Amino acid sequence: MSERAADQAPAPETMGVGPPERPSTPTRGQPALVSWLLGVPRALVVPSLALLTALAIGAVIIILSDRDFVTQFGSNPGAALGAGLTSVRDAYVGLIGGSVGSPRAISETLLQATPLILTGLAVAVGFRAGLFNIGAEGQLYAGAASSIFVGFALVGLPAFIHLPLAIIAGIAGGALWGFIPGFLKARTGAHEVIVTIMLNYVAFRFIDWLLNQPFFQREGRTDQISRFVEPSAELPRLIEGFRTHWGIFLALAAAVFVSWLLFRSTKGFEFRAVGLNPSAARYAGMSIGGTLILAMMVSGGLAGLAGASEMLGSNKTLTPGFSPGWGFDAIALALLGGARPLGVVFAALLFGALRAGATPMQVSTGIPIDLVVVIQALVIMFIAAPALVRGIYRIRVERRIGSEVFTKGWGA
Amino acid sequence: MTATAGALSPARRGALTRERVLGVVYLALAAVIVFVFARVEGADTSAFGLNLGRGGVQLPDVVVPSAATAYLLALIAASLGAMQLIRGFGTRWAVVLGVVVVAFVLAFLTWASAGGSINFAGLMQSTLQRSVPITFGALSGILCERAGVVNVAIEGMLLTGAFVSAVVASATDNSWIGVVAAVGAGGLLAALLAVLAIRYLVDQIIAGVVLNILAIGLTSFLATRVLTPNPDLNSPERFGEVQIPVLTDIPLLGAVVLENNAFVYMMFAAIAILSVMLFRTRWGLRVRAVGEHPKAADTVGIDVYFVRYRNVILGGMMAGLGGAYFTLGSTGSFEQEMTAGRGFIGLAAMIFGGWAPVGSFLAALVFGFADALQSRLSILNIPVASQFLQMAPYIVTIIVVAGLVGRVRAPAADGRPYIKG
Numbered sequence: 001m002s003e004r005a006a007d008q009a010p011a012p013e014t015m016g017v018g019p020p021e022r023p024s025t026p027t028r029g030q031p032a033l034v035s036w037l038l039g040v041p042r043a044l045v046v047p048s049l050a051l052l053t054a055l056a057i058g059a060v061i062i063i064l065s066d067r068d069f070v071t072q073f074g075s076n077p078g079a080a081l082g083a084g085l086t087s088v089r090d091a092y093v094g095l096i097g098g099s100v101g102s103p104r105a106i107s108e109t110l111l112q113a114t115p116l117i118l119t120g121l122a123v124a125v126g127f128r129a130g131l132f133n134i135g136a137e138g139q140l141y142a143g144a145a146s147s148i149f150v151g152f153a154l155v156g157l158p159a160f161i162h163l164p165l166a167i168i169a170g171i172a173g174g175a176l177w178g179f180i181p182g183f184l185k186a187r188t189g190a191h192e193v194i195v196t197i198m199l200n201y202v203a204f205r206f207i208d209w210l211l212n213q214p215f216f217q218r219e220g221r222t223d224q225i226s227r228f229v230e231p232s233a234e235l236p237r238l239i240e241g242f243r244t245h246w247g248i249f250l251a252l253a254a255a256v257f258v259s260w261l262l263f264r265s266t267k268g269f270e271f272r273a274v275g276l277n278p279s280a281a282r283y284a285g286m287s288i289g290g291t292l293i294l295a296m297m298v299s300g301g302l303a304g305l306a307g308a309s310e311m312l313g314s315n316k317t318l319t320p321g322f323s324p325g326w327g328f329d330a331i332a333l334a335l336l337g338g339a340r341p342l343g344v345v346f347a348a349l350l351f352g353a354l355r356a357g358a359t360p361m362q363v364s365t366g367i368p369i370d371l372v373v374v375i376q377a378l379v380i381m382f383i384a385a386p387a388l389v390r391g392i393y394r395i396r397v398e399r400r401i402g403s404e405v406f407t408k409g410w411g412a
Numbered sequence: 413m414t415a416t417a418g419a420l421s422p423a424r425r426g427a428l429t430r431e432r433v434l435g436v437v438y439l440a441l442a443a444v445i446v447f448v449f450a451r452v453e454g455a456d457t458s459a460f461g462l463n464l465g466r467g468g469v470q471l472p473d474v475v476v477p478s479a480a481t482a483y484l485l486a487l488i489a490a491s492l493g494a495m496q497l498i499r500g501f502g503t504r505w506a507v508v509l510g511v512v513v514v515a516f517v518l519a520f521l522t523w524a525s526a527g528g529s530i531n532f533a534g535l536m537q538s539t540l541q542r543s544v545p546i547t548f549g550a551l552s553g554i555l556c557e558r559a560g561v562v563n564v565a566i567e568g569m570l571l572t573g574a575f576v577s578a579v580v581a582s583a584t585d586n587s588w589i590g591v592v593a594a595v596g597a598g599g600l601l602a603a604l605l606a607v608l609a610i611r612y613l614v615d616q617i618i619a620g621v622v623l624n625i626l627a628i629g630l631t632s633f634l635a636t637r638v639l640t641p642n643p644d645l646n647s648p649e650r651f652g653e654v655q656i657p658v659l660t661d662i663p664l665l666g667a668v669v670l671e672n673n674a675f676v677y678m679m680f681a682a683i684a685i686l687s688v689m690l691f692r693t694r695w696g697l698r699v700r701a702v703g704e705h706p707k708a709a710d711t712v713g714i715d716v717y718f719v720r721y722r723n724v725i726l727g728g729m730m731a732g733l734g735g736a737y738f739t740l741g742s743t744g745s746f747e748q749e750m751t752a753g754r755g756f757i758g759l760a761a762m763i764f765g766g767w768a769p770v771g772s773f774l775a776a777l778v779f780g781f782a783d784a785l786q787s788r789l790s791i792l793n794i795p796v797a798s799q800f801l802q803m804a805p806y807i808v809t810i811i812v813v814a815g816l817v818g819r820v821r822a823p824a825a826d827g828r829p830y831i832k833g
């Protein structure tokens with residue numbers, strides 16, 4: 001009753017003269033948890049609940065695929081459930097232990113987060129320009145290939161020339177791989193989802209071919225492995241003994257750059273204008289095609305930088321399956337981070353932790369790494385359908401979170 | 413839709429450039445034939461085998477002079493290119509494009525088999541078989557998109573169908589039960605897509621991509637966790653060949669088309685049924701109305717939501733059936749991510765085929781051919797790395813999507829959620 005009255009005739013204190021410590025949300029009669037949740041910035045509520053729900057569904061999947069659970073369920077449901085829950089506990093304890101449980105685990109998390117930040121930014125830039133780039137994986141490989149080539153083919157250069165050259169080569173390789181779908185979209189309207197997926201496969205085959213060429217393959221090897229990058233092009237490690245390297249700072253710098261590009265520069269304004277309303281952008285005199293091409297090149301370049309950072313920082317050599325799917329994880333990251341650079345960085349740290357913890361989890365409990373992919377897919381689903389999460393937890397939210405993320409149909 | 417949205421290609425200017433681009437492409441292809449495929453030192457003839465090595469009427473191999481054939485085919489491509497540049501072919505562009513592509517491919521085959529022979533009948537049969545999952549994918553896309561829902565989750569549905577059919581067929585020792593289960597699983601995944609897209613208004617392409625990731629993750633997870641320790645759950649019995657009596661004896665056609673497993677015949681049945689249903693029945697008229705102008709359909713009393721839910725689920729069942737082909741019709745066991753982009757190629761086939769079943773099947777044959785060719789040519793001694801041949805289906809897809817999007821028209825309400833009221 002009093003709330004409605006307040007809505008109709010704003011009380012003096014809501015006009016800005018009241019006591020400032022007074023919370024704007026009503027707390028009367030609500031449990032502490034809910035009022036705490038309401039105090040958390042709205043943008044965080046749905047993502048965290050999405051993650052929790054995804055972990056819960058992941059637990060159900062672990063239980064249902066547990067051998068002991070399936071075999072004992074008929075005779076002794078209680079023991080079966082116990083065995084299932086033990087599996088879940090082992091899996092998640094392994095996951096957390098492998099991601100933040102020790103200095104080495106934290107180093108591994110940062111190591112995984114590095115390419116994830118970059119590919120996540122790549123997809124986020126695409127989203128802002130109305131482009132759905134699911135080709136970050138192929139662009140990452142293109143960047144890795146060109147970066148490693150410059151890294152081993154140029155010999156005798158000082159590090160302050162060689163390293164930047166190798167990094168730029170990676171960015172250029174990714175940008176080229178991003179240029180193709182951008183150009184085709186701008187010129188013919190070919191939908192970037194199909195073109196980028198197809199280019200992923202083309203990139204994989206191309207890498208296969210490269211790694212069988214005498215100028216690329218390591219001497220004396222018959223398997224698919226490239227030469228080692230020269231020491232002058234290596235990204236140094238942060239702390240000796242831990243695998244994390246300076247690539248993490250490259251990634252953070254890229255996040256600052258993307259933030260500036262999208263929200264402080266004219267080009268970024270054009271990206272967002274074209275993404276939100278191409279017709280209005282054209283009416284304002286912007287070149288739609290040019291903007292789409294540039295956005296795809298920036299996006300591809302970021303993914304290419306991820307490949308370069310992996311080659312020069314941690315792998316030092318190119319092999320066919322060196323990425324566990326960072327380019328695909330990127331879609332989840334960009335959605336989870338609301339296509340905002342800072343959001344992407346935090347989402348990448350989170351998913352980096354999942355990725356880093358997944359391998360020790362598989363080793364110690366036998367639960368496959370792919371569990372992480374399932375959790376990611378569920379997270380995106382809940383983020384993309386905030387109504388789903390709100391429906392489950394009965395939250396009332398006025399603003400649609402994630403509304404800045406959208407794509408276009410075949411023709412447009 | 414392109415014309416009305418107008419964001420990218422000013423339609424008329426685009427059409428003119430496209431005519432010229434096509435003409436130049438035809439001339440370029442003719443040049444490739446002359447300068448690459450006609451160079452056959454030390455080899456005079458190319459032979460094409462027309463039998464599959466079974467009973468019935470045996471045809472003699474067709475033997476042609478290699479270089480002369482290449483020059484003749486180059487001449488055809490070049491003259492069509494010149495005519496295209498001078499006056500264009502208007503609405504018959506598709507036929508001309510087809511002729512040029514066939515000429516180019518024949519020239520390529522002549523070159524590849526110069527001084528030897530290539531089993532043409534085997535290549536055709538392999539083309540047909542490899543087009544099966546692509547066709548099912550395209551038909552799935554047609555069912556969904558004709559009702560106005562974009563389905564990019566076909567890849568995931570194929571993969572789910574492949575997984576479920578392998579497991580269920582192995583567990584029950586009955587391949588048909590495996591097929592039914594695959595159809596059901598595809599339908600379930602599609603129901604999830606429908607709920608996300610129709611009820612929760614999630615962007616349809618994002619919803620589709622999410623379902624693909626979910627399907628890849630779940631099938632890989634379960635394959636490692638359940639199938640690897642229990643190989644007996646991943647050894648279904650494959651469908652055997654069913655020969656249609658008497659008709660099998662028709663030269664060439666009988667061997668290529670009528671000596672296949674049940675999936676090929678189910679595919680033909682699905683194409684026929686869907687064609688008739690879509691374009692000759694009240695059911696199809698209603699589906700198309702919902703896909704073109706949902707508001708008008710709603711006004712005359714068609715339940716838009718019901719039609720969309722039903723069609724998306726039917727589409728998922730179709731893709732699930734296509735997925736079963738990978739395990740029960742082809743390799744005989746499930747492997748992680750074994751669909752390798754076939755769902756997306758199916759989408760391209762659907763676009764190429766103008767959202768019609770027969771057209772999509774013909775388009776799927778093109779992709780199937782590219783696929784069959786790369787697997788066969790790696791045996792022949794030609795100076796092209798196998799990795800580049802493996803790229804062929806994907807590159808063809810890109811070319812098709814890029815070359816045709818402006819020319820074909822998607823259902824008007826494709827990808828747009830309908831909000832009643």
